[in-house]
Amino acid sequence: MSRPKVFVSRLIPQEALDLLCSRLEVEINSDDHPLSKPELISHLQDKEGLICLLTDIIDEEVLKSAPSLRVVSNVAVGYDNIEVEAATRRRIAVTNTPGVLDETTADFTWALLMATARRVVEGDRFCRAGKFQGWGIMLLLGQDIHGQVLGICGMGRIGRAVARRAKGFGMKIIYTDLRRLEGAIEQELGASYVDKDVLLQEADFVTLHVPLLPETRHYISRRELSLMKKTAHLINASRGPVVDEEALVEALRTRQIAGAALDVFEHEPLIHPGLLELDNVVLAPHIASASVQTRTRMATMAAENMIAALEGRIPPHVVNPEIYR
Structure with missing residues (x-):
C-alpha cells in the first residue's frame, strides 16, 4: 500500500524527519533555503501534506495550485504566514506547535x-x-x-x-x-x-x-x-x-x-x-526559540500533527478544527 506523500520545505531536526519517514513518503528541500512561490508549488503537485516554516507564505495561490493537499503543518506557534480561511474553504487542515517554546x-x-x-x-x-x-x-x-x-x-x-x-x-x-x-x-x-x-x-x-x-x-x-x-x-x-x-x-x-x-x-x-x-x-536573527531541545520538539510536534491528519485522526494542534465537523 502506497504511503501519503509529504513535502518538507526546509531542513528540520533529524528526529522529526525520522518520524515522518517511518510513516510517510517524504521529500525534503535539502538545500535549506526559502523556496520561491513557483518552486514551492512545483513540489506540491502530488503531495498530500506540507511541513512548512514561518518563512513560507502559504496563500490562496499556493493552496489552489496543490490539488492533493490535505494538511499544512507549520513548525511554529504563529501561523500568520498561512491563509487559514483559504485552507478551511478547501478543507485543508492547518496545524501549529503551541506551548513548546x-x-x-x-x-x-x-x-x-x-x-x-x-x-x-x-x-x-x-x-x-x-x-x-x-x-x-x-x-x-x-x-x-x-x-x-x-x-x-x-x-x-x-x-x-x-x-x-x-x-x-x-x-x-x-x-x-x-x-x-x-x-x-x-x-x-x-x-x-x-x-x-x-x-x-x-x-x-x-x-x-x-x-x-x-x-x-x-x-x-x-x-x-x-x-x-x-x-x-x-x-x-x-x-x-x-x-x-x-x-x-x-x-x-x-x-x-x-x-x-x-x-x-x-x-x-x-x-x-x-x-x-x-x-x-x-x-538577533529570530532565534528566540533556537535551542536544540525546543526546535527538535517543535519539529517533532509538526510531524505528529501531519501523521495524525494523514492517518485520518484529528491532529493534536489543529488551528481550523471546523473542517472536521
Missing part, C-alpha cells in the same frame, strides 16, 4: 533584556576592536535590572514565563493585556494590571509578547515611544510588525529612549538600515 522564548527575552541593559554587545565589539585598555569607572555604563519596573505587553504563556523570571530580580512587574488575569494568577506572579499608556510611562523595561493581528500592527509607534522614559529599553521577541521600525530608529537615534533589543523585524529578513547603524540596539 514558551520557556525558551522567555529565556531569550531575558538574554535580550540583559544585553541591552548592560551593553553586552557593545562591550564585545569594543574588546574585539582592540579598544580595551583596562578598567575604567565610566566605561560602558549600563543600567541596573534588579529593583526596576518591568512592563509586560501581552500576558499569555510567554509573558507569564517572563514575569516568573523577573521575580528573581526583585522587579516590580506591571502588565497590560486585552484580558486581565485572574487575581490568584496576578498574586502568584506578583504582577499588577495597568493600561497600556501607564505601562509605557512607568516601565524601565518594556517587553512585547502580543500576537500579530491587524490591531497589533505598529502596537509600538511614535506616540507610544514618546510616552516611554528616556532611560527605558524596548524588547521585542514576538512579531516584527508590532513595532514601527521607522519610529524606533528615530527614538533611538535621538535618545528618546535608551535602547532596544529585537529578535524580529518588521520586514524580515530585511532590517531597517537605520537600526544597523546604531549602537544602542541589540539585533
Whole structure:
C-alpha cells in the first residue's frame, strides 16, 4: 500500500524527519533555503501534506495550485504566514506547535533584556576592536535590572514565563493585556494590571509578547515611544510588525529612549538600515526559540500533527478544527 506523500520545505531536526519517514513518503528541500512561490508549488503537485516554516507564505495561490493537499503543518506557534480561511474553504487542515517554546522564548527575552541593559554587545565589539585598555569607572555604563519596573505587553504563556523570571530580580512587574488575569494568577506572579499608556510611562523595561493581528500592527509607534522614559529599553521577541521600525530608529537615534533589543523585524529578513547603524540596539536573527531541545520538539510536534491528519485522526494542534465537523 502506497504511503501519503509529504513535502518538507526546509531542513528540520533529524528526529522529526525520522518520524515522518517511518510513516510517510517524504521529500525534503535539502538545500535549506526559502523556496520561491513557483518552486514551492512545483513540489506540491502530488503531495498530500506540507511541513512548512514561518518563512513560507502559504496563500490562496499556493493552496489552489496543490490539488492533493490535505494538511499544512507549520513548525511554529504563529501561523500568520498561512491563509487559514483559504485552507478551511478547501478543507485543508492547518496545524501549529503551541506551548513548546514558551520557556525558551522567555529565556531569550531575558538574554535580550540583559544585553541591552548592560551593553553586552557593545562591550564585545569594543574588546574585539582592540579598544580595551583596562578598567575604567565610566566605561560602558549600563543600567541596573534588579529593583526596576518591568512592563509586560501581552500576558499569555510567554509573558507569564517572563514575569516568573523577573521575580528573581526583585522587579516590580506591571502588565497590560486585552484580558486581565485572574487575581490568584496576578498574586502568584506578583504582577499588577495597568493600561497600556501607564505601562509605557512607568516601565524601565518594556517587553512585547502580543500576537500579530491587524490591531497589533505598529502596537509600538511614535506616540507610544514618546510616552516611554528616556532611560527605558524596548524588547521585542514576538512579531516584527508590532513595532514601527521607522519610529524606533528615530527614538533611538535621538535618545528618546535608551535602547532596544529585537529578535524580529518588521520586514524580515530585511532590517531597517537605520537600526544597523546604531549602537544602542541589540539585533538577533529570530532565534528566540533556537535551542536544540525546543526546535527538535517543535519539529517533532509538526510531524505528529501531519501523521495524525494523514492517518485520518484529528491532529493534536489543529488551528481550523471546523473542517472536521
